[in-house]
Amino acid sequence: MPRQLQLRCFDAKRPEEDRLVIIWDWLMPLFWGPPPGERDFVRLSTIEEFVEKNLRFQKCKAVAGDTCSCGKKPNEVVSPGQSPNHYEHRVSKVHGPLYRHGDRAPLSSYPNDPYNDVARYWPRGYGQLSEIGEEQHYRLGSYLRQRYFDLLPLMYNYNDTHIRSTDVDRTLASALCNLAGLYPASNTSRVWPHVAFQAIPVHTETQDHDHLLKPADYCPKYLKVLSYVESSKEYQCVMNLTAQLQKEVAAFAGYSTYTSDIYDILFIEELYNLTLPSWVWSYYPNPLKSLYLFDGFITWGSTTELQRLSAGPMLKEIIENMQRKINGTLNPDRSLYVYSTHDDNVVNTLMALKVFNGILVPFASAVLTELRALNNSYYVTVSYKNSTETEPYLLQLPGCDSLCPLDQFVELTKEVIPDDLDTECAEEVTAGTEYLFQVPAAAILPEWEHCFQKPKSDDGLFHFLSVKTSSK
Known part of the structure; x- marks a missing residue:
């Protein structure tokens, strides 16, 4: 039973199975909500039946x-x-879940969009979290409560959990919905009798000062290296192959210049069962989907230097928190650091860890980086939960086991960890510097393959490309 379990409504006059009922709020981590047929209280027989069917955990792991x-x-x-x-x-020590926000409205419409009536089709506004997104993150938060139940008390405490979000409505709202599942309301946490929630702070920084979750947005060196990648013959080869496509789609959509974001708009509209214009089906989902992924995500984190200046600061914080946890200097001595972010954060992190699968990141997906202790040694596991309906996939970093010794994890990631972000962002890019341009093979359309070298690894997971900067 959860700690501090409150018993209510004992009445010896009632039938035996109804003599004692328990506030179901305390059982939210098990049930993900009210048990079927129950409202405020749960019978002991219901609990026993649930445990018998669903919680047969082995004692030996x-x-x-x-x-x-x-x-x-x-x-x-x-x-x-x-x-x-x-x-x-259950010997986990500290965790750093990084997740994408939940389902949202499109970020904008295209000029000829038949669904650009915001009040009618997107009443919360462009880019805002939807009710579906709220539910996705409530379910993800409930899952995290189950996963970390033995580490986190049911009542929020500043010393246990820290939540960091980008300064965007949909990530802030996702964090709040996630927390509603992670810290379900209980009778003792209700300030008002009919308002069921725990008030939990979510921390953020304005985007132009967010050196942790959006460092690339203000980093001159990142933008310079990205411009070199975009001028490479490999990148330009893809752009040339899709030039006619881009011209045609721009004309149909009413753009003066093509933007790959058109894919996201069409994807959301289809997701909401809106009928897409007939011209769309010559280009959607592919090749628009692959072009959106290549141009808007993979390219942004395609080199070690780009990964270092985008995902590096957050990975650095996660590793430092693990090391401080072990040596007793983590203050406050928390067990959970949560990051509410975007799909590009997830892609950049997975690419920096060399485990990105080349597939667009679904809403409410999460990367779980966890420190574990076993036989007086410390290990890191990285898992990818790309659906609220399934268990996470345990990932294996190249050069390490799935249960990766912490020292080895630090060694494998050191090339993407910046020493001092401000200093590195201010550095000039040395002319002639060679960068390794990494592209997941799964993200490349067959007709684009001749633009790239063949994979050097037997598993075909990555195409490895060498890109030299300009000698200007």
């Missing part, structure tokens, strides 16, 4: 090739619904 004392093999001791490779030993 095997990790990374070890065998438990009970004789079980590693993949035989997972909980129902878990991936066999999910490390379910």
Whole structure:
């Protein structure tokens, strides 16, 4: 039973199974909401039935090739619904979930868009979190409550959890909805009898000063390196192959100049069951989807230098928090640091860790970077939860096991960790510097493949390209 469980409504005169009922708020981490057929209270028989069907956790947990004392093999001791490779030993120390905001309205409309009546089609406004997005993040927060239940008290405390968001409405709103699931309201946390929530702060910085989650937006060196990548023969090859496509789509959409964001607008409109114009189907979903991914995401984090100046600051904070947790200098001594961000943050982070699969990031997806302790040693696991309906996928960084020793994780990521962001952003780019342009093979259309070198790795996960800066 959860700590501080409150019992209510004991009445010996009632039928035996109804003599004692329990406030269901305390059981939210188990049920993800009110149990079916129940309102304010839960019968003990309901709890017993739920536990019997859903919470048969093994007491013996095997990790990374070890065998438990009970004789079980590693993949035989997972909980129902878990991936066999999910490390379910409850000895986690500190976590850094990074997630994308939930479902939203399109960021804008295109000039000839039949659905540009904002009040009618997007009543909350362009770019705003939708009710679907609210639910997605409530469910994700409820999942995180289940995952970290043994580390986080049910009542929010400043010393346990810190939430950081970009200064954008949809990420701030997503963080609040996520917290409603992570810290479900209980009877003792209700200031007003009929208002069920815990008031939890979400921290942010204005975008032009957000050196943690949006550092590239103000970094001159990042913009310079990006311009070199965009002038490379590989990038220009793709642009030339799609030049006619871009011209035609721009004309249909009413743009003077093509923007790859047209894909996002069409995607959202289709998602909301709006009938797309007939011209769209010659270009959508592909090649517009692949061009949107290539031009708007992969290119932005395609080199180690770009990753260092975009995802690097956040990865640096996560690693430093892990190290401080271990040596006892983390103050406050928190267990959870949460980052509410965007799809480009997720892509840049996965690319920096060399585990991006070349697929657009769904709403409310999360990267879970977790410090774990085992036999007096410390390890890092990285998992990718790309659906609120499924368990996370445990990822394996190139050069390390899925359960990666912390020291090895630090070594593998050191090239994308900036020493001092302000200093590096102010640096001039040395003429002739060579950069490695990384493109996930899954993101490349067959007709684009001749623009790139063949993968150097046997798994075909990446195309490796060398791009030299201008000698100007």
